[in-house]
Amino acid sequence: MLDKYVWGEVKRISQEAPIPVINVTSEELRPGGAGSVANNLVHLGAHVYCCGVVGNDMEGKQLRTDLTDREIDAGGMVEDATRRTTVKVRMMGHLQSAGRAIQQLLRIDYENTHTIKSAIQETIINNIKLNEHHYDVILISDMNKGVMCKEIIETVISLGKERKIPVIVDPRLGEDYSIYKGATAITPNRFETELSTGIKITDRSSLQAAGKKLLETLLLDYALITVDKDGMFLSSKEGRHTLVPTIPKDVYDVSGAGDMVLSVMGFIVGGGNTFEDAAMIANVAAGIEVGKIGALPISKSEILSALMGGTNPLYSKIKVLDELEEALRKHRENGQRIVFTNGCFDILHVGHIEYLKFSRCQGDILIVGLNTDRSVREQKGPKRPFVTEEERARLVSALEDVSYVVFFDELTPEKLIQRVKPDILVKGEDWREKGVVGHEFVESYGGKVLLAPLVEGVSTTNVVSKILERNNQ
Numbered sequence: 001m002l003d004k005y006v007w008g009e010v011k012r013i014s015q016e017a018p019i020p021v022i023n024v025t026s027e028e029l030r031p032g033g034a035g036s037v038a039n040n041l042v043h044l045g046a047h048v049y050c051c052g053v054v055g056n057d058m059e060g061k062q063l064r065t066d067l068t069d070r071e072i073d074a075g076g077m078v079e080d081a082t083r084r085t086t087v088k089v090r091m092m093g094h095l096q097s098a099g100r101a102i103q104q105l106l107r108i109d110y111e112n113t114h115t116i117k118s119a120i121q122e123t124i125i126n127n128i129k130l131n132e133h134h135y136d137v138i139l140i141s142d143m144n145k146g147v148m149c150k151e152i153i154e155t156v157i158s159l160g161k162e163r164k165i166p167v168i169v170d171p172r173l174g175e176d177y178s179i180y181k182g183a184t185a186i187t188p189n190r191f192e193t194e195l196s197t198g199i200k201i202t203d204r205s206s207l208q209a210a211g212k213k214l215l216e217t218l219l220l221d222y223a224l225i226t227v228d229k230d231g232m233f234l235s236s237k238e239g240r241h242t243l244v245p246t247i248p249k250d251v252y253d254v255s256g257a258g259d260m261v262l263s264v265m266g267f268i269v270g271g272g273n274t275f276e277d278a279a280m281i282a283n284v285a286a287g288i289e290v291g292k293i294g295a296l297p298i299s300k301s302e303i304l305s306a307l308m309g310g311t312n313p314l315y316s317k318i319k320v321l322d323e324l325e326e327a328l329r330k331h332r333e334n335g336q337r338i339v340f341t342n343g344c345f346d347i348l349h350v351g352h353i354e355y356l357k358f359s360r361c362q363g364d365i366l367i368v369g370l371n372t373d374r375s376v377r378e379q380k381g382p383k384r385p386f387v388t389e390e391e392r393a394r395l396v397s398a399l400e401d402v403s404y405v406v407f408f409d410e411l412t413p414e415k416l417i418q419r420v421k422p423d424i425l426v427k428g429e430d431w432r433e434k435g436v437v438g439h440e441f442v443e444s445y446g447g448k449v450l451l452a453p454l455v456e457g458v459s460t461t462n463v464v465s466k467i468l469e470r471n472n473q
Contacts, residue, residue: 001033001086001143002063003295007102010093020105022093031066032088034141036256036295037170038072040263043297043320045372045407046270049134051076051127053116053147059085076127080120083112086145115146125155132159137166137270139262140183144172150179157182166269170262171196177218185222185275186214187261193225201227204243211235222275226261226286234279242276244283256295257286264303281307299323300390317397318405321419324367327404328420331365340422341452342369342413344376344460346385348395351458358452359426360401367420368396368405369413378411386464412437425449 008022031039038048050072054060056079063085067074089108116124124147138156142148157180160167166184171177177196180186190201199210207225214223215237225233231246264285268278284306288298301318319327328338341359345352345368360366370393376385385392389407397405408416417425417438425442429451439449 001031001035001088001145002059002066003030003032003036004028004087004089005030005092006089007092010105020093022091022105029062029066030295031063031070031072032295033086033143033145033259035063035067035072036259037139037141037263037266038067039070040260040297041267042070042072043299043322044263044267045300045320045409046267047073049073049076049131051078051124053078053080053083053120053124055079055083055085055112056081057085059087059110076124076130078120078123078127080116082117083114083146084110086111086143111145113144113146115149118151121149121151124152128152128156128159132163135163135165136272137168137266139266140167140169140180141259141262142170142172144174148172153179160184166266168262168265168269170258177214180220181218183218183220185224185265185269186218186220187224187226187258187265188214189226189258190228201225204233207233207243208235208241211241224261224265224275224279224282226258232261232279232283232286234275236275240276242279244279246283246287256292257289259295260285260289260298297322317402318393321406321416324404324406325419328365328367336365337363337423338365338367338420339363339424339426340367340369340413340417340420341426342371342408342416344371344380344385345392345396346376346387346460347463348392349458349460349463351455353399354455355428355452356396356399356401362424362426362448362450365403366401367422368402369408369416369420370396370405372407372409375409375411386460414438414441417441421445421447423447426452428452429454 005028006024007026008024010020010022012021014021034052038050041048050067054063054077060079064074064077087110090104091106092102093105094102138160140148140153140156157167168185168187169180169183170187171180171192173192175195188196193210194201197210197213199206199213201207201210211223211225211233212235214220215235221237223235227233229246232244234242234244261282264282265278268281269275281303285298285303288302288306299320301316305316331338339359339362373385373389393405396402414437418441422442424447425436425438427436432451436449442449
């Protein structure tokens with residue numbers, strides 16, 4: 001789906017009918033539906049492959065471009081000339097003179113919901129199987145728009161069982177959930193659960209009964225029922241039932257909360273963690289999501305901060321790229337000079353401290369690009385890094401000289417530098433002969449490239465060698 005937000009101020013009531021008149025100030029396009037789930041996942045750091053259907057129209061092309069720009073692999077999406085791309089238009093109005101918050105006034109849907117033709121089904125199934133060796137988790141986002149038909153769902157569930165890949169379903173609204181039989185887990189909300197089980201949910205015992213019925217009738221491993229203000233209820237086939245209570249929050253917009261739950265469940269479980277851990281973190285993420293206007297992705301740093309009670313300022317320094325770009329835009333408006341450097345920063349030592357202090361002195365805001373664990377392994381071998389990317393990010397962000405930390409997964413920070421567009425690029429003196437990555441780009445718009453002096457005899461390799469030498473002695 002493509003989500004379109006029309007933002008504006010309401011200043012008067014129409015003379016033609018008792019309805020508000022929106023004076024439009026801006027419009028915004030975002031991936032919606034399964035695209036929203038994919039967008040959430042890449043913000044958390046996942047690699048995402050999308051399968052689905054778009055129309056042969058401008059909206060479909062826009063959606064493909066939008067997903068690709070967000071580094072989402074849209075290669076599994078199929079064009080269907082017999083249907084239009086689903087578009088949801090939300091009219092978002094506020095009364096500025098009265099200090100009223102933004103609220104959704106109207107939603108307009110453009111869609112076709114007939115079942116996709118067998119030839120399209122077959123193409124999607126082939127696309128799903130094409131990359132089956134690369135999946136850590138498969139998510140089904142079923143909006144009941146005619147795409148998630150019985151044949152595709154059965155294929156995905158069978159593939160999951162065969163490959164031992166978790167399959168997690170955000171189900172459609174309906175009475176018959178038999179098409180999801182054999183999936184690993186399902187994430188219906190309160191109303192969807194009541195409709196599909198026939199059990200009215202009023203307390204813990206009715207939640208337990210509904211969870212048990214979903215598990216038994218659909219042969220699931222887990223059923224996660226989201227119960228809005230009451231949190232989430234996780235039932236397992238082993239007979240465990242856990243209520244994950246919500247933290248009281250101001251709710252501004254519930255759209256996107258279900259997508260966020262599916263995204264975080266998939267991200268955590270796909271990383272090899274338990275469904276219990278995933279449910280707890282998904283509950284926190286959903287609480288953050290309803291505090292935003294519209295379906296917007298959230299970052300690891302936001303989740304970590306919330307897990308710490310929102311009191312740890314260190315996590316606010318760790319940004320995903322979209323967040324960082326927005327923060328930098330404000331710094332530039334204030335005339336501040338942006339400095340960028342990068343590295344693995346595996347075992348933090350005095351050489352790193354002096355290097356970052358030098359970098360910070362060259363401008364006002366210091367951005368540190370941090371290699372992900374995968375990127376470090378590719379550069380330095382399977383035994384590195386010694387410290388995980390999350391721990392390295394927390395350590396670097398704890399330094400006073402560092403303004404922001406952002407991960408990059410490639411071998412070099414070239415793409416990251418092109419997005420950050422720093423005024424000053426800093427690397428160590430040891431890069432003089434090798435050539436500083438990104439120097440041509442930075443210098444093309446008048447930026448400077450500086451080499452920082454090194455602290456003699458200090459490196460992560462030397463630190464580890466000394467530890468091993470003393471241990472042997």
